[in-house]
Amino acid sequence: MSLLAVSNLTKNYRRTGKPVAAVDDVSFTIEPGETLALAGPSGSGKSTIARLVLRLIEPDAGRIEFEGSDFLALRGVALRARRARLQMVFQDPLAAFNPRATVARVLDDPLRVHGIAPRTERPRRIAALLERVGLAVDLAPRAIHEISGGQRQRVAIARAIATKPSLIVLDEAVSALDVSVRGQILDLLLDLQRRERIAFLFISHDLGVVRAVAHRVILLDAGRIAESGDARTVIDLPQSAVGKALVAAAPRLNRYRP
């Protein structure tokens, strides 16, 4: 049984009166511990799919099954509880955190909300999470805006794994980082996946990164699936027009070898 099974997912937005399909009849599955990449040009619907899968927005049609149950049927308390298993890392780690927050508070929130550890034990859990993502424990009291972009994205990953999820959606999570930092974050993600069998829905417009980290890839074009399959096979020999254009635009495809 798949970890996530999305079928016939559709989302329309109204632009100047007439509806435009941001996501048009998209179906895919993700297996436990697998990385599925969503690639495609800007505006092809990648972020909309991420938001639909996370129930940040509601689809116009389609089904989402997560861990064997109908994810779209969940409401209120049940939905909030299930969110522990399905996490997200955003592109801009500065925008993704409350500007007033400290590192400790950002990591404390999921532990508190899901009752994972009593108050007295949470500082220890926070320290363990920081260590797990390769950050110094004394970063905890610092304000989010005081630390570097790479550190911030590590905090975002620590927050995402705090509730022991089975799936993490990463929407352009490494796109805003320097090349060297990007490699380190990708290494960290792959290590997490190996040890804890977390699946990733990995969204990126960078086929070099996709080829390095993804098992399978879906190429999107204007909200529809243009092509999908094994990541290396698709990227090395794209069949669709979008695939060919994306490959032609990618500077060097084997830059990352984590």
Place this chain on the structure above:
Amino acid sequence: MSRLRRFLHTPEAVAGAILLAVLFAMALSASLLFPGDPQAIAGPALLPPFQDWSLPLGTDRLGRDVLAELFHGARTSLAVGLAAAAAALVIGAVVGTLAGFAGGLVDEVLMRIADAFQTVPGFLLALAFVSVVGPSLGVVVAAIALGTWTGPARIARAEVLSIRERDYVAGARVIGMHPLEIAFREVLPNALPPVLAMSSVIVAAAILTEAALSFLGLGDPNRVTWGGMIAEGRTVLRTAPFLSIVPGIALVLTVLGVYLAGEGIVETTAVRRGLS
């Protein structure tokens, strides 16, 4: 620190701060310098100012010490002004946050209620409220807040509407945080600065409204108020104009002080935000 320095380099702000400091000193020292009932008879009636140094500002129609009344009146003005403004800001921030964050029907209902409050002029609303419920300090505070909360509510709502689309709000939902916690812990504190920027105008308006209510005899009858003193003096305006002029000047200086100091704070924090 540099914010304080910039504040001190703004002459209007410093003038406002000094006026406010004097006012607070008057309010705090009122029962120390003038113990006992300020409404008790202290000397001959209608003694002009600067005649008798035990009654420096003279006495009113009933022989009450004008200076003592002025000090005790500062207390009422400040207490009512600050309490009413605080209540209006809190109600406004909470209602605006709920409306902006929840959207839909909740937003619709709350904003229609705000509309209803706004169609009636704030002073008339306060007047009607006090007339119906009866004058006491708490009622006056509530009455003023009732006519004032809609401004902060609208500003808070507008700010929340933009904040709720930010990634960190989505992030809070993703970790399963309760919507009310998201609204009040994640969104509201970040929506506060423009709301707080209104507070000097709101405090100044609240002080004036309190004075106007007291002038019309709708203030707390057990407390000396500047509005009440002005009304008292009005009956002998020709023969003893100082009885109205003294509390009138106090009122003007207070409102000016609140406004200048408040603008000074907003100005210096805005500059700071612009630089960072």
